[in-house]
Amino acid sequence: MNSLADKKQYVSPQVPKYFTSVLVVGLVLLGISVIASLVFGSRPVSLQEFMNGLFSPEADSYGASVVEKRIPRTIFSMMCGAALGVSGSLMQAVTRNPIADPSILGVNMGAALFVVAGIAFFNISTSGQYIWFALSGALLTSILVFGVGSMGRGGATPLKLLLAGAATSAALSSLVIAIMIPRSYVMDQFRFWQVGSVGVADWGSIQTFIPFLVVGFFIAVVSASALNAMALGDELATGLGVKTSTLRLIAAIAAVLLCGATTALVGPIGFVGLLATHVIRLVLGSNLRYLIPMSALAGAVVLTISDVFGRLIGRPGELEVGVVTAFIGAPILIILAMKAKVRSL
Amino acid sequence: MKTQTIDYIITGRRQRKRRWFTITGTLAALAFLLMWAMLLLGNTIYPVQDVLRVLMGEQVSGASFAVGTLRLPRMLAGVLAGFAFGMAGNTFQTMLRNPLANPNVIGITSGSSAAAVFCIIVLQADNTVVSIAAMIGGLVTVLCLYFFSLSKGKSFSIGRVILVGIGIQAMLNATVSYLLLIGDEQDIPAALRWLSGSLNGIQMDEITPLLVIVLIFAPILIVLGKQLSILELGEQSATTLGVRTNQVRVALILSAVGMIALSTATTGPIAFVAFLSGPIAKRLVGAGMSNVIPSGLVGINLVLASDLIGQFAFDVRYPVGIITGIIGAPYLIYLLIRMNRKGDL
Numbered sequence: 001m002n003s004l005a006d007k008k009q010y011v012s013p014q015v016p017k018y019f020t021s022v023l024v025v026g027l028v029l030l031g032i033s034v035i036a037s038l039v040f041g042s043r044p045v046s047l048q049e050f051m052n053g054l055f056s057p058e059a060d061s062y063g064a065s066v067v068e069k070r071i072p073r074t075i076f077s078m079m080c081g082a083a084l085g086v087s088g089s090l091m092q093a094v095t096r097n098p099i100a101d102p103s104i105l106g107v108n109m110g111a112a113l114f115v116v117a118g119i120a121f122f123n124i125s126t127s128g129q130y131i132w133f134a135l136s137g138a139l140l141t142s143i144l145v146f147g148v149g150s151m152g153r154g155g156a157t158p159l160k161l162l163l164a165g166a167a168t169s170a171a172l173s174s175l176v177i178a179i180m181i182p183r184s185y186v187m188d189q190f191r192f193w194q195v196g197s198v199g200v201a202d203w204g205s206i207q208t209f210i211p212f213l214v215v216g217f218f219i220a221v222v223s224a225s226a227l228n229a230m231a232l233g234d235e236l237a238t239g240l241g242v243k244t245s246t247l248r249l250i251a252a253i254a255a256v257l258l259c260g261a262t263t264a265l266v267g268p269i270g271f272v273g274l275l276a277t278h279v280i281r282l283v284l285g286s287n288l289r290y291l292i293p294m295s296a297l298a299g300a301v302v303l304t305i306s307d308v309f310g311r312l313i314g315r316p317g318e319l320e321v322g323v324v325t326a327f328i329g330a331p332i333l334i335i336l337a338m339k340a341k342v343r344s345l
Numbered sequence: 346m347k348t349q350t351i352d353y354i355i356t357g358r359r360q361r362k363r364r365w366f367t368i369t370g371t372l373a374a375l376a377f378l379l380m381w382a383m384l385l386l387g388n389t390i391y392p393v394q395d396v397l398r399v400l401m402g403e404q405v406s407g408a409s410f411a412v413g414t415l416r417l418p419r420m421l422a423g424v425l426a427g428f429a430f431g432m433a434g435n436t437f438q439t440m441l442r443n444p445l446a447n448p449n450v451i452g453i454t455s456g457s458s459a460a461a462v463f464c465i466i467v468l469q470a471d472n473t474v475v476s477i478a479a480m481i482g483g484l485v486t487v488l489c490l491y492f493f494s495l496s497k498g499k500s501f502s503i504g505r506v507i508l509v510g511i512g513i514q515a516m517l518n519a520t521v522s523y524l525l526l527i528g529d530e531q532d533i534p535a536a537l538r539w540l541s542g543s544l545n546g547i548q549m550d551e552i553t554p555l556l557v558i559v560l561i562f563a564p565i566l567i568v569l570g571k572q573l574s575i576l577e578l579g580e581q582s583a584t585t586l587g588v589r590t591n592q593v594r595v596a597l598i599l600s601a602v603g604m605i606a607l608s609t610a611t612t613g614p615i616a617f618v619a620f621l622s623g624p625i626a627k628r629l630v631g632a633g634m635s636n637v638i639p640s641g642l643v644g645i646n647l648v649l650a651s652d653l654i655g656q657f658a659f660d661v662r663y664p665v666g667i668i669t670g671i672i673g674a675p676y677l678i679y680l681l682i683r684m685n686r687k688g689d690l
Binding site: 099103104148149151159160162163164166167168170171172173174175177178181182270271319320322323326327329330331333334336337338 | 513
């Protein structure tokens with residue numbers, strides 16, 4: 001009896017083994033990256049200026065206002081990173097596919113195309129307008145990519161989804177350039193948006209972003225247990241009382257909301273979701289109730305640190321964060337491809 | 346009974362051969378027409394005898410500059426790049442037995458592109474250095490692909506090559522984006538060449554290295570065409586049929602990469618030409634016949650026709666890569682759908 005109880009505990013661990021330590025490490029890293037994000041940049045600040053900028057809003061020294069400018073940027077990059085992290089783990093759960101990520105599935109490019117079309121044909125210019133265009137673009141693209149990728153035997157295998165995503169991205173990027181070439185003002189506005197930068201952040205874009213973030217998070221957290229059941233297979237999940245198609249739809253919408261809104265405000269940033277989710281899954285296992293919130297934390301850390309790196313490497317200007325994350329994240333894709341069994345490709 | 350079968354086989358062979366010659370002849374004729382169209386059409390349409398006189402090296406006022414300096418290099422670059430992309434793409438697709446495994450998708454063109462952009466923007470290098478660097482970039486990408494795809498204890502799979510290739514491509518594209526950002530403002534139009542491929546502003550001295558490379562490597566690919574067809578049957582059958590698989594494969598890869606790298610260094614990665622030519626040529630000539638030369642010809646036709654469309658069909662001049670991208674991507678998606686239905690992936 002005694003041994004059975006032991007075993008039971010072993011079989012269904014309520015809390016993953018390293019949860020506390022991962023949480024602590026994650027929060028410490030987040031703290032470090034926030035401070036780094038406030039301190040480092042093309043103009044370094046002293047401790048005095050840093051304190052002034054943070055705690056006395058009336059301070060008017062140059063360094064203090066630099067710090068003040070960096071506050072929204074830091075908050076924004078944390079929020080975007082968290083959104084991308086959650087979006088990545090939702091997409092991976094919904095497609096039951098380890099390489100799902102908004103950038104790989106071409107969703108970012110769909111959002112990009114709609115934003116460019118909006119700038120060129122409908123004269124949109126505020127972040128509130130960008131969001132709706134980007135969201136519809138992201139939604140349509142994800143439906144298309146997933147539809148093409150899941151045709152035929154075996155449903156949506158990683159390879160099929162990836163290729164469908166790559167093909168769609170290529171087509172959409174041709175269209176994007178075709179729209180831009182005759183209109184130099186669009187090109188100018190778009191060129192910097194396209195690389196992916198959180199440097200544009202101000203309090204206004206944070207306000208625009210919050211509702212999407214909250215709704216997306218809420219859906220993700222609420223549907224985590226049901227998604228856990230779905231990981232066992234559709235039949236089993238149905239047997240456990242999960243309405244799989246409804247769940248898929250809702251979770252996919254949440255994922256698109258999160259990554260679409262992020263893309264609208266900062267441009268297409270790739271690989272954050274992939275990176276965050278896989279790092280967390282490696283240490284905590286794939287229980288989505290822990291995976292989703294921790295991916296948010298990891299995503300926030302990854303994006304904020306990448307942004308700091310971009311500012312340090314790119315001095316005196318800055319290297320856009322999308323470039324940095326592609327550099328850190330793409331190797332993860334390569335490693336995944338190397339480790340995967342041939343059959344599951 | 347027996348003679349009937351033999352007769353049947355012989356007639357079949359003869360028919361396929363006749364079809365091959367008809368198709369190849371038609372493609373060549375079409376390419377010839379398009380080459381003339383490239384020389385004749387433009388802001389001013391010069392009479393044929395003027396163009397002929399320019400080609401003979403005579404000085405004709407007006408025509409000498411427009412045809413000799415602007416249109417002739419453009420046409421030659423299109424022909425050479427189209428031929429090289431078509432043949433090399435077909436080589437990869439046949440060798441890896443998957444139409445999706447082409448230089449665009451697995452990142453070889455991105456490797457050449459990144460190397461070329463680096464030389465131009467950072468090193469301010471001249472044409473020779475750029476060509477050599479593009480070649481090295483392409484080869485290094487292939488080597489990385491090879492080593493990353495051959496992880497120990499796992500069997501070789503095309504799916505893994507493609508996944509790894511897309512990862513590498515993401516990193517290389519991030520590099521190109523970064524290099525373009527640190528480049529000068531006035532480099533942007535030239536920069537678009539590196540994103541999508543363009544024949545604009547190509548000069549005669551850029552053609553020479555490309556011509557040399559095509560003259561060296563195209564015959565190799567043509568001569569090895571038969572071995573390539575046998576390789577498609579699989580490693581074992583090929584060995585049994587007396588093909589030295591390793592040597593042939595190395596020769597094929599080197600020649601294909603050489604052609605792709607130099608074309609990319611001259612015209613930029615013209616989207617999808619390497620991908621489209623092989624499957625189209627195969628459709629046209631039918632199974633069982635070598636489609637090395639036909640796919641090169643299809644490549645020429647694609648590039649020249651797309652460039653003519655890009656130049657004259659709209660009020661704005663689009664670079665050729667945009668047009669091939671918009672034509673090619675739907676075909677890629679169609680191919681994916683068909684392969685998925687058949688369960689080839």
